[in-house]
Amino acid sequence: MNDHQSRRLALWNWTVAFAAFLFASFLGFYQVVERSGLFDFLESPKGYFASVSTHGVLMAYVLTTFFIMGFGYLTATTSLKRPLWQPGLAWAGFFVSLIGTVLAAIPLLTGKASVLYTFYPPIQAHALFYIGAALLVVGSWVWCAIMVVMAVQWHRDNPGRTLPLAMYATVANALLWLWTSAGVALEVVFQLIPWALGWNDTLDPGLARTLFAWTLHPIVYFWLIPAYIALYCFVPREAGGYLFSEEMAKFAFLGLLIFSLPIGFHHLYVDPEQGAGWKLWHGVGTFLVAVPTLVTGFTVLASMEIAGRLNGGKGLFGWIGTLPWRNPMVLAAILALLMLILGGFGGIVNASYALNTMIHNTAWVPGHFHLIFAGTTVILYFAIAYHLWPKITGRKLVSNTLALIQLWTWFVGMTLLSTPWHVLGLLGQPRRISGVTYNSLLTLAWQPYELFMIMGGAVLLGSAVLFGVILWRTWKNPEPETDTGIAYAEPIHPPEGLPAWVENIKTWNLVILVLMLISFGWPIAQFFFLKTYESLPWGY
Amino acid sequence: MHIDPLEKKWLYVALGMVVLFLGSIFLSLALGIKPPSNVETIDSARLHLSEEFAEDNLGVHIQPDGSIKVIMVAGRYGFFPRHITIPADTPITFRWASIDVLHGVHMPMTNMSTMVVPGYVSEVTTTFPKPGDYPMLCNEYCGLGHDYMWSKVTVVAKQTWEREHASKGGES
Structure with a gap:
């Protein structure tokens, strides 16, 4: 089997990803109980902020990066049907990222890096935290390079053919991540590390926030694209049908790659260091990136309708009932789309110039990203795991029913957790507090929602543990998996007559370069022309 | 290129939605609602x-x-x-x-x-x-x-x- 190496890489990348996820889920439950303010004996800002920093880093950076790397190695080798390019390099990348994770975990767990996963200066963490985070990213760049090289080699060997969709999306994601991570890499390497090591006394928090904002939005598409790959490439087939349009899928991935990059300033709407015109420009881009997502919603639903009708569904909605709801991939897709629709509309509020002031940095914001990321994205990570874990371990999935229960409980838990957060945000609760200490009548209105939040957290922890148990028991299952091939959905029409630029990586990069220069050129350069005053480091 | 007639209609709907969202931004600008941006x-x-x-x-x-x-x-x-x-x-x-x-x-x-x-x-x-x-x-x-x-x-x-x-x- 020529993809033996990619399966081992996937297995170990995913083991790290899911171990991080499981640990972070326990922290998440502790946090909802602690922050509710309903249990006095638990109150501990020190414990809470160390925990929430670790939870954020593990969920947002470690789970995602390792999951995406593992999944990418699988899609590259199985969709291109060629062996992995330089498996040794891939293992080196894995270990660099792993060492980075461990280095960052030491100060996080000992309370020396309670700076949250956004680590905004001038609050300073231990230098190891920044160095570890940088290594995690550097390791993932190795993955990006391998994906790009494999796509280029495949194009060279298959002139005139178009990349298989799964690989098209994977290489778009690799490029997206290279461009995305450059912002935070500049911040960490040129500002934070020299400052944390004492080589520089001061830094400019305005510049740091601008560089971080560069990364902060497209990074969510880096996390989301594997979920979209599942929606386009696995779901139609698992539902018993075909992909409605491969061409539109490619346009959607290309749109996500290009338009998600120059829009990060919607995180800085109420920041003083950037001008209103630049914020408006990024705001417009933010809405444009909704188009590929709306297209995705249509294509995926259309593909599911085809499947439902092939299964015998009749009438306007009859096809919904004939979908194979007992297939984890299909169930996860349905639940993911539901959460995507709700979370997407919440996102429109965040992105609106005027509405944002009401909910900026309130509990609405974690409500939004838990629904979109921990909901839509991670539930599809689960489904991908149920689909592929048996194929990479060679062991049969231990129980389909348990997998279905796990997906349903995750959906219910996430709804119970994130709905109260949206309400609490509208009622003005700040997002990053460890307890409710305000001497104000307003806080009485918060209490019932805190209770729902705790229930949601408990259901989610149970669901996360069940996920871990299913994977562990599958790995140790004596019964072998017979079907270890990975198959992708067939489109109704084979793609043809696509313009050449749709497949041309150089053109993509050029367009991105121009957009990034327009959107970030002056906003970054201004810090070198303004008379700025830098900040000394502060503890916390 | 295959673009299904339904797909085309949906694209128009999607673009219409985006125009609506953008309209809300520009409306708030016209009303003088500006985020703090004094640099x-x-x-x-x-x-x-x-x-x-x-x-x-x-x-x-x-x-x-x-x-x-x-x-x-x-x-x-x-x-x-x-x-x-x-x-x-x-x-x-x-x-x-x-x-x-x-x-x-x-x-x-x-x-x-x-x-x-x-x-x-x-x-x-x-x-x-x-x-x-x-x-x-x-x-x-x-x-x-x-x-x-x-x-x-x-x-x-x-x-x-x-x-x-x-x-x-x-x-x-």
């Missing part, structure tokens, strides 16, 4: 030596043209002055600077919201239609005492303000 720098380590943010200049100022300016400092763990009184239905310009780290300031249920970044001055102009007591909360993690970072704002009816406060120059 003005200040030395956060020497606020006490600055004229504007020196301790005895903080608080509510009635401008010669009758408008109101509030000068406040954010620092661990409070917004100073800790309690201010301002009139309802009056445009109020807040100017903020941080003495230490990053803070965010929000008065719940209002759009008085801005980040306060060390090294920069944040400016927000808004009007409060409803009198009442409002908390002013820090909404960006600023250290282990972040939960305790809050101050109070009393918004009084315009007539009350003119009767009881305006003559005293806004001191509460």
Whole structure:
């Protein structure tokens, strides 16, 4: 089997990803109980902020990066049907990222890096935290390079053919991540590390926030694209049908790659260091990136309708009932789309110039990203795991029913957790507090929602543990998996007559370069022309 | 290229939605709703030596043209002055600077919201239609005492303000 190496890489990348996820889920439950303010004996800002920093880093950076790397190695080798390019390099990348994770975990767990996963200066963490985070990213760049090289080699060997969709999306994601991570890499390497090591006394928090904002939005598409790959490439087939349009899928991935990059300033709407015109420009881009997502919603639903009708569904909605709801991939897709629709509309509020002031940095914001990321994205990570874990371990999935229960409980838990957060945000609760200490009548209105939040957290922890148990028991299952091939959905029409630029990586990069220069050129350069005053480091 | 007629219709719907969302942005611009974006720098380590943010200049100022300016400092763990009184239905310009780290300031249920970044001055102009007591909360993690970072704002009816406060120059 020529993809033996990619399966081992996937297995170990995913083991790290899911171990991080499981640990972070326990922290998440502790946090909802602690922050509710309903249990006095638990109150501990020190414990809470160390925990929430670790939870954020593990969920947002470690789970995602390792999951995406593992999944990418699988899609590259199985969709291109060629062996992995330089498996040794891939293992080196894995270990660099792993060492980075461990280095960052030491100060996080000992309370020396309670700076949250956004680590905004001038609050300073231990230098190891920044160095570890940088290594995690550097390791993932190795993955990006391998994906790009494999796509280029495949194009060279298959002139005139178009990349298989799964690989098209994977290489778009690799490029997206290279461009995305450059912002935070500049911040960490040129500002934070020299400052944390004492080589520089001061830094400019305005510049740091601008560089971080560069990364902060497209990074969510880096996390989301594997979920979209599942929606386009696995779901139609698992539902018993075909992909409605491969061409539109490619346009959607290309749109996500290009338009998600120059829009990060919607995180800085109420920041003083950037001008209103630049914020408006990024705001417009933010809405444009909704188009590929709306297209995705249509294509995926259309593909599911085809499947439902092939299964015998009749009438306007009859096809919904004939979908194979007992297939984890299909169930996860349905639940993911539901959460995507709700979370997407919440996102429109965040992105609106005027509405944002009401909910900026309130509990609405974690409500939004838990629904979109921990909901839509991670539930599809689960489904991908149920689909592929048996194929990479060679062991049969231990129980389909348990997998279905796990997906349903995750959906219910996430709804119970994130709905109260949206309400609490509208009622003005700040997002990053460890307890409710305000001497104000307003806080009485918060209490019932805190209770729902705790229930949601408990259901989610149970669901996360069940996920871990299913994977562990599958790995140790004596019964072998017979079907270890990975198959992708067939489109109704084979793609043809696509313009050449749709497949041309150089053109993509050029367009991105121009957009990034327009959107970030002056906003970054201004810090070198303004008379700025830098900040000394502060503890916390 | 195959574009299904249904798919084409949906694309128009999607673009229509985006135009609608963009319309809401441009409408708010036309209404003069602007996020704080004054790109003005200040030395956060020497606020006490600055004229504007020196301790005895903080608080509510009635401008010669009758408008109101509030000068406040954010620092661990409070917004100073800790309690201010301002009139309802009056445009109020807040100017903020941080003495230490990053803070965010929000008065719940209002759009008085801005980040306060060390090294920069944040400016927000808004009007409060409803009198009442409002908390002013820090909404960006600023250290282990972040939960305790809050101050109070009393918004009084315009007539009350003119009767009881305006003559005293806004001191509460």
